[in-house]
Amino acid sequence: MNSSDVIQPVQEIIANVCENKDKALHDYTLKFDKADISDFKVPVETIKQSVENISPKLRKALEDAAENISKFHKAQIPSDWTMTVKDGVKAGQIIRPLSRVGCYIPGGRAAYPSSILMTVIPAKIAGVEEIICCTPPDKDGCVSDEILAAAYIAGVTDIYMVGGAQAIAAMAYSTQTIPSVDKIVGPGNIFVATAKKLVYGDVDIEFPAGPSEMLALVDETANPEYIATELLAQAEHDPNAATILVSTSKEVAQKTVEHVMEYLKTQKRSDIIEESLSKYGHVLVASSMEDAIDFTNAYAPEHLVIVTKDHYKTLESINNAGSIFLGNLTPVAGGDYGSGTNHVLPTSGGARMYSGLSAESFLKKPTIQELSPEGVKNIKDMVINLAEAEGLYAHALSIKKRAEDME
Secondary structure, X not given: OOHHHHHHHHHHHHHHHHHHOHHHHHHHHHHHHOOOOOOOEOOHHHHHHHHHHOOHHHHHHHHHHHHHHHHHHHOOOOOOEEEEEEOOEEEEEOOEEOOEEEEEOOOOOOOOHHHHHHHHHHHHHHOOOEEEEEOOOOOOOOOOHXXXXXXXXXXXXXXXXXXXHHHHHHHHHOOXXXXXXXXXXXXXXXXXXXXXHHHEOOEEEOOOOOOOEEEEEEOOOOOHHHHHHHHHHHHOOOOOOEEEEEEOOHHHHHHHHHHHHHHHOOOOOHHHHHHHHHHHEEEEEOOOHHHHHHHHHHHOOOXXXXXXXXXXXXXXXXXXXXEEEEOOOOOHHHHHHHOOOOOOOOOOOHHHOOOOOOHHHHEEOOEEEEEOHHHHHHHHXXXXXXXXXXXXXXXXXXXXXXXXXXX
């Protein structure tokens, strides 16, 4: 299934939510999630209590991850600046946060508390005042304590028990319960991804995204057993996840496949892994590192693992990748959870033109300018000549008048 297959049903969902608002959300939640919910908002006390309901071990893991994510994303915040372009002409840029942001947190096959940390914390650091989350409920009309605890630790304003394309529509256009937002971020299935594309323009989104993907670029120095675990980890995401091994060593490639088959026997999600690998798993042996790098840049993977003799030298030739993991000791899971970098990343070649989610994703950068009398004099002729050449004589008049009054 691709986005063209679901455009019409998603358009219908969006139209229904725009017209019928909470009633449409209720009906879709009953239909798709089998939950009969009249109040979509999770009570604040329920969110607070969730932190006590999870294990101390998980709570510490969430808090440690939140600390690392915060530290990394704080470094991304730019500062206001001004410069003198020409004598008397001052220009610059100021930094302002978005007012309200919506984070979509997927449900379905598994709960993803890490996605809350990755979407909410950067927005919080950027200074967004109101951050809401939408996530599908279980059949009992509840959200897991793991999700709620992560939301509490991250600093979510409100959580709503709504999933799918209907949640995206609600955050884009509002209902009686859910407010409209300036930007919607977060991963989701093909219906969610398609809905985000369709509402883009009325609200902002981080980038179009599809199933997760990983490419491992390796030479003879790679540990085949470690690379095998990377392929397995990627494949267990989803039957549509893509895993690619590009190696300049045939021996490493062969041993990696052998370890994949060995580990697969003991994996709890082996059925998902097998389906993913059979559909979108590939092992390529390149005749040279140059060819391997060319393929990697053309593919522009969401996650790129580099294990080569000099991975920093290899990195110099990499232009297109969402997030990059260097060396034998750096698994993608480190970035997924604990290194501090963001795991909301562009897929399907999107890394050719998009970067991953960051604190800057939630900022606006208005420009400012100020002219002194000297500045008016210095750019007067340029502005007048260009404006009149374009037939915009009132534009020319606006600076002519100021210049005349200063004479």
